[in-house]
Amino acid sequence: MIVAVAAVVVASITSASSVLAVDDPILERRTIGASVQGRPIEAMRVGAKGGPVVVVVGVIHGNEAAGLAITDELLTMKAPKGVELWIVPTMNPDGTALDQRGNANLVDLNRNFPYAWSKMGKPGYWQYAGPTRASEPETKAMVAFFRSIKPDLGIWYHQDLNMISPGKGFEGRVREKYSQLTGLPLKRITGGTYTGVAATWQRSTFPGVGAFVVELGETLSASDAVVHAQAVHIVSMMVRDR
Ligand SMILES: [Zn+2]
Secondary structure (H helix, E strand, O other): HHHHHHHHHHHHHHHHHHHHHHOOOEEEEEEEEEEEOOOOEEEEEOOOOOOOEEEEEOOOOOOOOOOOHHHHHHOOOOOOOOOOEEEEEEHHHHHHOOOOOOOOOOOOOHHHHOOOOOOOOEEEEEOOOOOOOOOHHHHHHHHHHHHHOOOOOOEEEEEOOOOOOOHHEEEEEEEHHHHHOOOOOEEEEEEEOOOOOHHHHHHHHOOEEEEEEEEEOOOOOOHHHHHHHHHHHHHHHHHOOO
């Protein structure tokens, strides 16, 4: 009798997990590289290949981790039809684990990208740009990954200035839409020295719509994370339909 019950339980677990597998919105998982301390950097595709490519990066500065709630949410949602959506929860897994801005070499990865790079600071300086352009394994992994997917749009999460910089042309309209949907005001982000910046590198390297930074606030509620995930879908559809 006990054996029979066990068999029924196993059978129902098996059928439940095969149903889940069919509904799983994640269609592809790639390990695109490893951090200085050897942590994997993961990218997940939701949405079929063929449409415009949109990539969302939850974390680049390790101590600005609110974007993870948005990428977690996006990984449970089917992408809009005709959009190839890629999610990178964190490109700085060491910084995320250590709760620090830079990677394990104390490099500010958002000053290390190979466009308009300039030497800046030393380890310990908050915007330390690294010894050379794209010196860090995390930056190299993202550069190679982006070259392979050729994104049309990138969305990069930061904290905690609570704003989105305005943009020009169609990219400006996408930023404006995202701002309206989430309530983050459109204001010029200032206060840093912006060399070797990831979104600027993306915009200058790939034709298409471009890339922008979303500066979240100090905290992000679970319902805010859902609003942001939906905003990603809506601006992705703008790119698809333009
Ligand atoms: Zn930041």
